[in-house]
Amino acid sequence: MKVFLAGATGVIGRRLLPQLIDGGHEVTAMTRSDTRAAGLREAGAIPAVCDVFDAEAVRAAMAAAQPEVVLHELTDLPRALDPRKMEKQLAGNDRIRSEGTRNLVAAAVAAGARRVIAQSIAFAYAPTGSGLKTEDDPLWDDAPWPWLRSVQALHDLEETVTKTEGIEGIVLRYGFFYGPGSAYADDGHFAREVRKRRLPVVGKGSGVFSFIHVDDAASATVAAMERGRPGIYNVVDDDPAPMRDCVPAYADAIGAKRPRRVPVWLARLVGGRYTASMATQLRGASNARAKAELGWQPRYASWREGFRVARG
Numbered sequence: 001m002k003v004f005l006a007g008a009t010g011v012i013g014r015r016l017l018p019q020l021i022d023g024g025h026e027v028t029a030m031t032r033s034d035t036r037a038a039g040l041r042e043a044g045a046i047p048a049v050c051d052v053f054d055a056e057a058v059r060a061a062m063a064a065a066q067p068e069v070v071l072h073e074l075t076d077l078p079r080a081l082d083p084r085k086m087e088k089q090l091a092g093n094d095r096i097r098s099e100g101t102r103n104l105v106a107a108a109v110a111a112g113a114r115r116v117i118a119q120s121i122a123f124a125y126a127p128t129g130s131g132l133k134t135e136d137d138p139l140w141d142d143a144p145w146p147w148l149r150s151v152q153a154l155h156d157l158e159e160t161v162t163k164t165e166g167i168e169g170i171v172l173r174y175g176f177f178y179g180p181g182s183a184y185a186d187d188g189h190f191a192r193e194v195r196k197r198r199l200p201v202v203g204k205g206s207g208v209f210s211f212i213h214v215d216d217a218a219s220a221t222v223a224a225m226e227r228g229r230p231g232i233y234n235v236v237d238d239d240p241a242p243m244r245d246c247v248p249a250y251a252d253a254i255g256a257k258r259p260r261r262v263p264v265w266l267a268r269l270v271g272g273r274y275t276a277s278m279a280t281q282l283r284g285a286s287n288a289r290a291k292a293e294l295g296w297q298p299r300y301a302s303w304r305e306g307f308r309v310a311r312g
Contacts, residue, residue: 001225004065004113006030006052006104007073008040011181012119012174015218016073017043023222028065030058052100055107062107069225070108072118072161074100080189083271087146094153101157105164115168117224118161122173122210122234124151127281132240134286135173135232144273158232168230174217175210175236175285178303179310182214186254194247195256202279203264205244210236210285211303213310223294233290239302240284246303253307 003020007013008029020027021044029045030052031037037047048065050057052074062070076092101118108116124147125133126140143151161169178184184191193199212235220235247259268276290296300306 001069002026002028002065002067003225004028004030004048004062004067004070004108005045005073006071007075007119008045009033009036010073010075011177011214012217012221013073014181015179015214016071016221017045019218019222021045028061028067030061052096052103055103058103059107059110062104062111062113066111067108068114070104070113070116071221071225072101072104072116073221074104075119079183080192081183083275086272086274087149090146090150094150097150097153098156101160105160105167105169109164109166113167115170115225115230116161116164117170117172117221118157120154120158120171120173120232122175122236122285123278123282124154124173125283125285127277127283129283132284132286133234135234135289144277147274147277162231170224170228170230171232172217172221172224172235172290173232173285175212175234175240177214177217178211178306179214184250184307190250191254194251194254194259197257197260199247200260200262200267201244201247202262202267202276205242205247205261205279207243207277207279207282208240208284209243209246209282210234210240211246211306212236212298213300213303213306215310216298216300219299220290220294220296223296227295228290228293233294234285234287235290235296236285236287237298237300237302237306238287239304241303243279243282249304250307 027045029040030048040047048061126138183189
């Protein structure tokens, strides 16, 4: 199968590429960098050097590749997110989800691609009700700024992918990544913060987090290339858990001291409304649809095991 992979050097792209090559697929990998193009060629891919915001260049690259499936794994996030600088730090990623997605999907349609699979997130559901959120539940459309802008960008991405005529559009709402290359890797941002005791449990720690190991996210993406009806799927593990459970367990897994506890008002003062809201109101997500429709099972059913043995 011919595959066009946008975001081959990102967190998921780096795990996807070898799976695709080993699976016998012909992969055209898009990158902005001539330097990275050489590494992609060495890995067995056909590099396509272009910027996702250059619509004509993307269209030309896609036309040359003639893919059957397009994988949109592009992101633009700093290695260390600062809650006080989120408006600026999330701007590029939000633009990719809106403008970049439109360019990729239009190019895919023009090139005659059958299916487009795009990366979204499973931690943007409205913090209402109880229980795990399914793909039919509403997103957080009254979220605090700048998270609101990011939710709006998610709507743009998901509607472009799933409502464009002429393609089978699939959106994968990934949970929080852990494993090699992620912020939860041993050398990642959250590992450093936890070791310095700068990732506290906020209030009652009632925000529910849904995690996914990067290799499990990649395997779900490969499954979606050939299986599953067009639509939206949560790609998370079987064990969404409140912050009060997962942060101490993560600290223990990396040999750090137990995290501090801080009141909600202090978290809001230091980190802003977004940080306090996520820590106390976040809702977990159900993976039932992905299991049933994609025939997929996460290798690490729970982050509790994954944190101990597969951090990267």
